[in-house]
Amino acid sequence: MATGQIVLLLSDQGESFSAGTVKLYQLNGQSVSRVDSPNLSNIWPSGLYGAGDETTPMHMPNTDGLYLRGFAFNSDNDPEKATRFALSGIAPSGNQIGSYQGAQVLPHIHVSGSQFVPGPRQQQHGGGEPAGPRENQTFTQTNAVVRFTSETNGRFMEVSTEDTDIFDVDHTKVFYYICDS
Amino acid sequence: MARKYGGLQGEKLTPSASTAPGSWVAPTEASREKSVGKWPISLPPGSPVQPVGSVVFALTSGVVDTALDSNLWLVADGSNILITEYSDLFEVIGDKFGGDGIVNFNLPKCFDGHIYFKGTTTSGIYPLGSGTLGEGHVHTWRGYRSSTGPDRNRTGNEQAAAAGPSIVVHASTTFGGIQNELRKREFVPIICSATTSSPVGSVVPFLWPGGSGELLSWPTSILIASGQDVSRTTYSNLFSLVGTHYGSGDGSTTFTLPDLRGLFLSGSRQDYSDGFQPSGVIPGSGFLPDCFTTHYHLFEGGNWTGQQGGASQESRTNQATTPQSGISNGLADSESRADNISVIWTIIP
Numbered sequence: 184m185a186t187g188q189i190v191l192l193l194s195d196q197g198e199s200f201s202a203g204t205v206k207l208y209q210l211n212g213q214s215v216s217r218v219d220s221p222n223l224s225n226i227w228p229s230g231l232y233g234a235g236d237e238t239t240p241m242h243m244p245n246t247d248g249l250y251l252r253g254f255a256f257n258s259d260n261d262p263e264k265a266t267r268f269a270l271s272g273i274a275p276s277g278n279q280i281g282s283y284q285g286a287q288v289l290p291h292i293h294v295s296g297s298q299f300v301p302g303p304r305q306q307q308h309g310g311g312e313p314a315g316p317r318e319n320q321t322f323t324q325t326n327a328v329v330r331f332t333s334e335t336n337g338r339f340m341e342v343s344t345e346d347t348d349i350f351d352v353d354h355t356k357v358f359y360y361i362c363d364s
Numbered sequence: 365m366a367r368k369y370g371g372l373q374g375e376k377l378t379p380s381a382s383t384a385p386g387s388w389v390a391p392t393e394a395s396r397e398k399s400v401g402k403w404p405i406s407l408p409p410g411s412p413v414q415p416v417g418s419v420v421f422a423l424t425s426g427v428v429d430t431a432l433d434s435n436l437w438l439v440a441d442g443s444n445i446l447i448t449e450y451s452d453l454f455e456v457i458g459d460k461f462g463g464d465g466i467v468n469f470n471l472p473k474c475f476d477g478h479i480y481f482k483g484t485t486t487s488g489i490y491p492l493g494s495g496t497l498g499e500g501h502v503h504t505w506r507g508y509r510s511s512t513g514p515d516r517n518r519t520g521n522e523q524a525a526a527a528g529p530s531i532v533v534h535a536s537t538t539f540g541g542i543q544n545e546l547r548k549r550e551f552v553p554i555i556c557s558a559t560t561s562s563p564v565g566s567v568v569p570f571l572w573p574g575g576s577g578e579l580l581s582w583p584t585s586i587l588i589a590s591g592q593d594v595s596r597t598t599y600s601n602l603f604s605l606v607g608t609h610y611g612s613g614d615g616s617t618t619f620t621l622p623d624l625r626g627l628f629l630s631g632s633r634q635d636y637s638d639g640f641q642p643s644g645v646i647p648g649s650g651f652l653p654d655c656f657t658t659h660y661h662l663f664e665g666g667n668w669t670g671q672q673g674g675a676s677q678e679s680r681t682n683q684a685t686t687p688q689s690g691i692s693n694g695l696a697d698s699e700s701r702a703d704n705i706s707v708i709w710t711i712i713p
Contacts, residue, residue, distance in 0.1 A: 188412045189569040189707060191419040193472060193555065194456045195487035202415040202559045210571075211485040228574045244573070244705060246483040250546065251569050252704035253624045256590060260547060260626025261706070262698040270705065274574055281573030282706050288656055289700040350656065350702050352495040352544045352630075354482040355440075355472050361571055362413060
């Protein structure tokens with residue numbers, strides 16, 4: 184029952200290799216023959232990760248840079264599972280096994296507070312009532328006087344909304360291989 | 365609109381003691397999938413294989429101990445080991461994780477540091493990486509410039525274009541000691557030193573792509589890690605190693621498996637020195653929420669830093685899993701996460 188099993192390998196073993204009767208293919212975007220891998224073909228609908236039909240080779244996903252995330256089934260642990268999308272081609276997408284999801288940073292705000300005014304540095308952690316900026320304090324720039332204030336409440340840098348697509352964690356790199364047995 | 369393969373929609377059934385090892389079949393959808401002959405048709409029997417140099421996650425220290433006793437598995441704790449004793453493994457990973465490469469070599473250390481596993485397809489690169497917050501992650505701020513009139517609402521880039529200070533993210537790990545984290549559970553990564561089958565009590569991922577979880581058949585040799593209760597007698601081997609660490613089931617005939625649906629897995633933030641004995645409980649093996657590192661943003665450009673007498677102007681944010689109070693809009697996204705592909709986490713019984 185190793186068919187479809189993913190192996191996390193600490194080293195590159197090339198496009199494919201064998202372990203006993205099991206053949207393993209690297210998930211690097213390569214195409215794999217259905218004839219050579221009938222078991223894998225059995226669980227691999229055509230049209231995944233690229234165009235094709237039952238007579239053309241299967242497209243493997245390119246997992247470079249990807250973490251493995253549990254398929255959510257009906258749980259809420261992947262809160263935006265419905266908007267998962269296809270890594271390449273049109274499927275799998277949505278809450279389907281093998282679909283892709285991009286990184287994001289949880290939108291957040293920063294308290295401006297006294298960090299923005301001259302004087303002793305004060306650490307302003309989030310939470311609780313933030314200290315507002317001292318409105319009469321100014322920074323002098325070459326041609327402008329700038330106050331850090333806000334039209335609304337004068338306290339916050341705004342919620343981050345842009346380019347929140349880069350998020351990574353401390354990791355060891357591995358090569359993913361899928362099994363056909 | 366996300367396109368579903370085969371137009372699948374509808375309820376997914378939750379496994380229970382009666383449907384374990386993981387029956388996700390919604391009859392109407394199963395028949396539909398079957399009628400189109402797509403996914404999955406059938407699954408051949410056999411045992412999951414673990415080639416030398418592969419990694420699996422052990423559920424408990426009992427699983428670790430049993431795996432170590434077999435002399436086929438090693439904890440990914442950074443140990444320095446002899447080439448003569450583990451020649452097969454050395455042949456695969458060499459000294460890429462350290463060691464002299466002549467007499468000995470190091471295992472990767474997947475505790476208290478590089479605990480996650482990230483896919484790569486490029487050989488020969490340094491096998492570790494650190495958590496980052498995007499350099500492109502910016503905040504809008506409202507700066508009043510007396511020479512230009514009213515308040516202006518600018519992004520960092522716009523501000524730079526206006527020859528004023530721009531906002532640059534500087535992720536800081538030096539205060540707070542908080543790292544970026546994914547929604548996850550922590551386990552003990554163990555490394556296969558000679559090709560064998562996946563050990564009892566290990567977590568193994570499966571990719572059966574295109575499906576939406578309604579499996580037509582599911583072998584009894586695999587359990588979907590979805591928090592369900594399973595029989596203590598049918599899965600006595602697993603029960604003897606995992607016990608009731610993830611829940612006692614009905615208290616007599618069943619026990620509970622960890623729920624890994626929608627989650628990431630990692631090694632432990634705790635150092636693994638003498639193992640996690642005698643308690644047997646792996647720190648972090650419960651659900652852990654996502655968070656991002658404490659960080660601040662600098663205003664750069666112009667004379668800004670000079671006005672601070674050399675000190676940086678900065679703002680800081682705490683580790684955040686929920687937005688701060690007082691902000692009620694624009695927070696539709698609900699988590700921090702890294703690029704990922706979805707797989708089924710299974711447990712070998």
